[in-house]
Each structure stands twice: as structure tokens, then as C-alpha cells.
Amino acid sequence: MRIVFIGDVMGPIGQEMLTDYLPKIKAKFRPQLTIVNGENIANGKGITRALYKLILTSGADVVTMGNHTFDKDELYDFIDDANKLIRPANYPANYTPGKGFVLIKVNQITVGVINLQGRVFLDAIDDPFAKFEEIYAEIKDQCQYIFVDFHAETTSEKLGFAWSVDGRVSAVVGTHTHVQTNDARILPAGTAYLTDAGMTGPYNEILGMTKGKVIERFHTHRPVRFETPAQGPGQINGCVIDFSEQTNQAKHIELIHISPDHPFID
Amino acid sequence: MRIVFIGDVMGPIGQEMLTDYLPKIKAKFRPQLTIVNGENIANGKGITRALYKLILTSGADVVTMGNHTFDKDELYDFIDDANKLIRPANYPANYTPGKGFVLIKVNQITVGVINLQGRVFLDAIDDPFAKFEEIYAEIKDQCQYIFVDFHAETTSEKLGFAWSVDGRVSAVVGTHTHVQTNDARILPAGTAYLTDAGMTGPYNEILGMTKGKVIERFHTHRPVRFETPAQGPGQINGCVIDFSEQTNQAKHIELIHISPDHPFID
Amino acid sequence: MRIVFIGDVMGPIGQEMLTDYLPKIKAKFRPQLTIVNGENIANGKGITRALYKLILTSGADVVTMGNHTFDKDELYDFIDDANKLIRPANYPANYTPGKGFVLIKVNQITVGVINLQGRVFLDAIDDPFAKFEEIYAEIKDQCQYIFVDFHAETTSEKLGFAWSVDGRVSAVVGTHTHVQTNDARILPAGTAYLTDAGMTGPYNEILGMTKGKVIERFHTHRPVRFETPAQGPGQINGCVIDFSEQTNQAKHIELIHISPDHPFID
Amino acid sequence: MRIVFIGDVMGPIGQEMLTDYLPKIKAKFRPQLTIVNGENIANGKGITRALYKLILTSGADVVTMGNHTFDKDELYDFIDDANKLIRPANYPANYTPGKGFVLIKVNQITVGVINLQGRVFLDAIDDPFAKFEEIYAEIKDQCQYIFVDFHAETTSEKLGFAWSVDGRVSAVVGTHTHVQTNDARILPAGTAYLTDAGMTGPYNEILGMTKGKVIERFHTHRPVRFETPAQGPGQINGCVIDFSEQTNQAKHIELIHISPDHPFID
């Protein structure tokens, strides 16, 4: 089993990088399952139906989200039909449309994909540690593999989660900071881990937003409208993970980073 | 000019990794200048006189700090004599002992080393962007190179700072998250950049603190005493940067990461 | 039915104010039920067995807590036997000793007392809005009156909660900011409301902590050890609420504030 | 000398309460100086030229602001001509239009009015404690009285500031939480103090925003557009402070709170 994961796609440049490179990445790595975080694909804030479809036609099997899930009201129109889209599972159960995990059949094998969101320096939604246990109890006997996109700000919450589930989950990959970390590893009990996959979007901006605006806010501390630029060089970030068919444990995790400084190599 | 930077040294295992590997790293890369972040060297919180000396005898020329600078009261006893120790320059000028930058002579060349601290999700000290401009105006004519350890939580504040100073500063290396990022690059106007150098300490813990305690806090949300373990495998993280003697611009930046999964290679 | 509530008791001066004035307040108002917030009674941080008993012998029937509940380890020794002590009900159920509400018999009448904690600018524990609904479903048929101590930082979370439960709960009184608010009122459906009861402790300090230390932290942004002073004038803050025996709705809410500027009047 | 201060005016209902009651309040108390916080007057977010004029024609001599100062872009068009409008003085000096204090001549007497903003749980602008010292050194010899609107979230930062300036400033009145506190007092060295003046706007909403929307956000944690209602009962909050002409110290501070539960009394 091989899974490719691509981090937060940001605005028009992110869309372009995804449609250009995801097919090439898939041709190179030939994953059985491809997962893309789409929380920022619509100008940095949320997702539309057309962009959800764009991610799927680019080659994704599952779309994960994060704290920007509901930024575009349009999502309410199609989230119930969006079978391949999951939003953080620990949004309040009684109030939140959509679902927090999905089981995907790959040949004879079932992979559970879970989306969770951290709470440190983010909104106080439900406990991601507790919500995981709930979902895990429900799906563990139905899945050979479980992949978690843990969307969070701090390294400690992501690492805390990963060490809590080591050996029970196939892989924990973090998202949200938009910068790829260099700590990909296999934890002792067999869980693949990466603190942050990084983002897919502009290479010469900040978070994927026009850098002049971000810097203006740091200088002035006044309201500034952030924008996702439509021009300029792009990057695509993610990882590819291999799992043993015998033990279902992770065998190998490798970073994907393509940018002007690191061109794609076949 | 070649500079080696080593990220936040955490507790006893961090001390051991530093004394074991910094000499080897220096022998391998032969830097003209070596900088080590020491804000966590004393059981995760601050620094003592003995540990300050340990960093220097391990091979560092400058010790930078961060939000944990003043956790050990003992620092007040020796900070005025600690010529090689700098703390974030943007602590309030009227109240803070110590200094925020230092000029180091390397052969005929002067390197300015500045320590700054971000404010997003950290304490609201003085403006690091404004404080940089102040220091830069003061030292730019006295230095051939300027190195900044920008100690901050978010990727946006670090990137915002780096893009603000691109071409004026030789290198901006981030610290504080304790996880190394994979975005080392040379910005267009010649500044070397890395969002986070990562930390030096335990390999199988969280932030360098015993992982069971960190996880206990996420589960219980009650007070938990964090500890730096004394046993277990270690890691050392940092980077090495080369600068052109002609233009003083950065030519190359490379990550240093040594751990059981990535053994040191001569 | 008349209930007296006294806000967060801070350290030695708070203890003294409580033992001096609570008997006088009770003699004056003759409440059927007296509730005291004790989260800060032990030098600002938590509670001990002796101080729990002190609150009860001063005249309290129930002791509520807050974010400082577990600051003193000694609480673990007696929380299971402390029938009159409740801690915020929305700490994680699987991990937290003690209980979050209590039913008290007053003559023939049962009063439910619930302690909840907000999450805005406080730790991300479980959802206080959802936890209330759970407890309410469980106890509503067993109680004539329900009193909630909602321990939170912001006015919006306290008001949001109160308006959510208006008519279902007899009274919502806020704690945590240590400053009494002047917005006591009866909401349209009959719930008595006060954003913050204020604290019981030093009159000439900040939050009940020695003011020089608090100011030093604002000036220096360095670690400062806060202390609860043992000397100096005190204040006691709270409120008294009357309920209709016919409708069980609140009829009247009145502030209690005793300090050198506002001496106790019989 | 008598000063009337009115807290944050919120949207249409706040405008109505101000135009209806400020003339009556002035007729009753006959202050020499009237100050109104206008940061929320335009639908909760910022101020327009027309609304700035409305505040002045209602009877204010000075308009103070807060963290919402720059929410309406229109302010940039007239801030340089708005002689009676001050925004928090501790916004970055090099980048912020407008001014942070103003000297007002009342008969032969000069009153300095300063606007400052706290940083705890608010944006990290410049140090309000340090900025005050700077302004104080500049104006103290030109003013008989100094009034500070300290716009901040926490009671500790407001109290910390007030105790820092006791005896040097005539009055410190807090704003921002939109709930009036009940701790008006004269500090030992003669400074009048009130943690929060409260707001001027809807009586049956939250923060002055439609309560259903605020509650929806607490329930769902999804994006919700907040609105200032145009219908419904209102409240106006503030205080009136008397100063000795001999010593310039505060002699008396009294709360102003008018609402359906507390009708205006001549």
C-alpha cells in the first residue's frame, strides 16, 4: 500500500500546481490512494463545488479540510453529496454538516481516512484526542489502514497525538502551518509521522498570501485584506508513505517538495 | 564565510548531543562562526553559568536565547559578563539586562548576530520588526554579515520578517517550535532562510519534554510538571550556511539533522 | 428561595474576609443556600482540605471552583470525599476526578448547583454549552432551582451562555475576572444574571496578587512569582438572589460589595 | 472640573441612545468635558465621518477609539482633520495616521485626554505602559488634568496600568469588554478608576451584536456574520467624575447606567 498526501492547496497558483504536478507525482510514485488537503483552495478560504471537483479530477481520492472548511457558504450546498470530502471530525457533532472520516476501498483493502483539528492557538472545538478514540473504536475492525490528517498549529499537539496513536494508526500527517517540516519518520510501533506536509501554492509569498499584505499587517497592526496571488512561481508539498502488506505498519515515508529551487525529477 | 547554527538545546540529552556532535560537525564543515540557541539547556527552562560555559567549550562562538531566557534566576548573576550570550533584542530596553546583538570578529571580518523574538502566540514584548530597523541602522556599516536568530511560533511571522530584510541580512534562521522545517532557501536578494532549525535533545519525546507528561496534559487539561528526560536517544538539528566573500550574499544553506534514523556521516 | 453567592476567595486576606463577613452577610440576608467560589483560596492557586473546611465552617453549603481547581496536588487526596465541592463539569469526563454539579436539599426543595468553565482565552476543555445540556437533561426533573457558576474570561461567552439557558436555569453568575460587574439583571424568561461576582481578597492589589509583582511583569515581560499578600485591607464580593416559590423564576438580584470604601451595613 | 465619559457606542441602537440621552446626561451633570468611545459606532466596526460628527453634535468634546479604530476604510479620508478624535496612542508611531492624545482647553484649564490599548488577548501593538510614560513626559506640564481611556480585555492589565499611574493621572477608565464593572473608586494617590465603563447599544443582545449570531458561533464554531440590530431596547453606560480644583485629584466617581431596568432619573 502506498499513499500520497498533498498539503493545503492555496488559491489559483495552488490549483495550477496541483493540476500540473499531481498527475506527474502519481505517475512517478503510483500510489493506491491519494489524499489532498483542500481547505484553502478557494482564494485561501474554503472550497467551492467546482474546486472540489478540480481536486478529484487532478487525481485525489479524498479531500481533507481544516479550520477554513466553512469559509465559503457554497460548501453547505454540496457537502452532503461530497462523498470524498471530510472535514475535521471534532467539530461539534450536533451542529456540523459533513463527515469527519471516510472508508475507502482500494482493491480488496479498506483505508480509513480521518481529519482532526488541534485546539492550541485555534478555535476550541471538541477534543481531537477523545474524538479519535471514538472513531477508532468504530472503524478499527473495518480497516486495514488508517490515515490521519491532523490539522494544527503547534508541534507539541501534533506530536502528542501521533505518539498517542502510534501502532494503532498507519500514518499521522500534519497540516496548517503551510511550511513543510523535516521530521518525517516511522515511530517505534509503526506509525508514519510528519509534523507538517507544507502547502501547495505560491513560492515567493507568505502562507500563500501576497507577502506585501502580510508584512503590512505586521508593520501596522491594522486590518489588511489578504489575497492569494494569481501570478508567480509555485510549489507543491506533501509526502509519500509505504506500508507493509504483511504488518500494515509503515515502512517508509518520503517528502515531496517541488519548487523552482527543487524541480520535479521523474 | 561559513556559519553553523544549532537549534534550541534541551536539557541533559541536549547537552550530551551538543558536546558529542558539535565538535564533529565543526570538524566536518569547518565553519568560521558557530552559533547555538541555549534557551532550554537547563532542564528546558533557561540557562546557568555552567551550561553557558558548556556551550562555549563545545565550540560555540555565540549563544542565542528566546522566550525562556530568564527562567533561571542564576542568569541575572552572570548575564552582564556573558559577552557571547544574546537574548531577544526586543525585550523592553529600559528593564532588560543583557544585550540583543553582538558583533563578532572573525579574522578581519565582522559578523553581527541578532536575536529577536516574535509576538504571535507569544508574550507581547516590543516590535521585532521595528527593533531590527533600529539595530540595523546602528550596525550595518560595521558588519560584513548579519545573522538573525528569529525566535517565534508561527511560520507567517518568521517569513514576514525574512522577506522584510531580504538583501539586508545575510541569514534569518528561526527557532522555538523545536521541529526542523524543510524550507531552507536563499531568498531572491540573497538572504539565507530557514523557518525553524529544530532542537537538540531527546529523539523520542515531545518538544524535548517527557512525552507521557505532555500527552497527559492534552488528555486531562490539568497542571502537569514537564520534565526533560536524562536517558534515551538524542538528536541534534541546525544548519550550515555559506556566504560569498565577494557579495556577502548567501550562496548555500543546508540542514543538519542527526538522530538514530539519520546517523552522522563524516 | 434566597441564594447568596460569594466570588473567588483569594489567599489569606480572602480567607479572613470570608470568615469575618460571610456570617454577617448570612445574618443580614438569611439565605437558604450559600455558595462560595474557592478556586484561589490557597495563595491564589487551588484549595487544600483545611481551606475547604474553612469555607464550609464560614457558612457555605457548596464550594465551586474554576481553572485553578487542580493547582494544589492535595486536592487529589480529598476530592472524592468532598461532597460539597464541585469543579467545572466540562473537564474531560474520562480523566477528571470530582464532580461538576451537586444536588442540595434545602428543606423540601432541591437545588442543582453546576460549575462550568468557558474556553475563550482559557484552556480548551470540553464544550460548556453541550455539557450543560447533558447535565440539564439529567437533573431538570429532580430540581426546583438550578444555579450555575460560569467561570470564564469574556463577557460574550458568559452572556452567550446565559441567554442560551434563560428560563431553564434559575441563575447564572460569572466568576474568574475578579472584578465585579454592574450588570445584574433578570433576563426575560426569568434567569438571574451577573457577568462577574468579583473576588474576595485584597482591596489594594491586582487580581488579589501583590500589585508590584503584577506590574513588574507588565513592565519586564520576564518571569515573576506572584504572591497573595497577607496584610492590607480586604474586600468581599458576591450577590444575593431571590426566587419566586410559585414560578421558580428569579425575582431580584442584588450585588454584595464590602470594602473600605463600601463598609458593611447591617 | 467634572468629566462625563460614555463607553463604546455600538451600531444604530447605540447611536440612538447617545443622541437621546447624552444631552439629558449633560443637562443633569453639567460636565465641563464629555468624552465618548466611538470605536464600534458604525455597525460594531469602526467609524465614519458622519458618525464622528454625530458624536460631536450629540455633545461630546473628544472621541476615543480602540481595536476597531481602522475597521472602516473611510476613516483614512478624515482622520487627519478629525481634531477631536484620538486612537490608541500605542499603535506603531511610524505607520499609524491620527493621534493618540489631545489637549483640550476648558475655560482656562487644559485637560489631556489619552487613548491607550492593552495587549493581553489583543493584538501586540506597542507597549502601553511605555507609551504612556513618553506622552506623560511631554504633556504633564501643559495639563491640569489627564484622562486615560485604557481599552483592554483583562482586569489585570487595566488595574496594572491604573496603579502604575496613580497620582499622576486624574482618571483611568477602561473600555472594550462592553460590560460595566462595579469597582469605581479613587485610588490612594487620587486617580479615579473604573475597570470598564460598559457600552452604549442594545440591551438584550451580546456585546451589542445580535445574540442569536453570537450564540450560533459558540455552538457551531463556524464562521458567522455578526450584526448590530437596529431594533430593540437600548442602554447607555459610562461614568461621571469630579475633580478638586485645588489639588486636581479626583474627588468622586459615579456610574452612569441607563436601560429599561434602570430608567434615566433627572
Ligand SMILES: [Fe+2]
Ligand atoms: Fe491551510
Ligand SMILES: [Fe+2]
Ligand atoms: Fe488551516
Ligand SMILES: [Fe+2]
Ligand atoms: Fe526552545
Ligand SMILES: [Fe+2]
Ligand atoms: Fe522558545
Ligand SMILES: [Fe+2]
Ligand atoms: Fe479566580
Ligand SMILES: [Fe+2]
Ligand atoms: Fe479563574
Ligand SMILES: [Fe+2]
Ligand atoms: Fe468596543
Ligand SMILES: [Fe+2]
Ligand atoms: Fe474594543
